[in-house]
Amino acid sequence: MAVETKVMNCIMCPIGCELTVTLTDGVFSSVTGNTCPRGAVYAKDEVTAPKRMLTGTVACEGGLLPLLPVVSAAPLPKEKVPECAAFLRRVTVAAPVACKQVIVKNILGLGVDMVASRDMAKI
Numbered sequence: 001m002a003v004e005t006k007v008m009n010c011i012m013c014p015i016g017c018e019l020t021v022t023l024t025d026g027v028f029s030s031v032t033g034n035t036c037p038r039g040a041v042y043a044k045d046e047v048t049a050p051k052r053m054l055t056g057t058v059a060c061e062g063g064l065l066p067l068l069p070v071v072s073a074a075p076l077p078k079e080k081v082p083e084c085a086a087f088l089r090r091v092t093v094a095a096p097v098a099c100k101q102v103i104v105k106n107i108l109g110l111g112v113d114m115v116a117s118r119d120m121a122k123i
Helices: 037-048 078-088
Strands: 003-009 018-024 027-032 055-061 067-072 092-094 102-104 114-116
Touching (some): 003 037, 027 037, 067 102
Antiparallel strands (some): 055 067, 067 114
């Protein structure tokens, strides 16, 4: 039986608890150091299936600005973030665009939409 520990800081709130995660044979077994249940959930997710929000821009034709900021509607698998960012570089939208409008539905089949993070008026 192989036991491994990882130390990390929780990012779920401003307290930033120092968490110690124990993996037994590569499987999450426990977490200590968290002052709330959210820290335990974060630690488990971070060592088993880390996720990240993605923010970026897409080209915007006919808008006040040439680029439209977008954000993922939910966290994406961390290992897919570079591939999603590369995909966004090939996306172009036409103004006008409303904040929270879906720009890319179900990016890369991951079940997460990319949405506009601001309005973009047409010129």
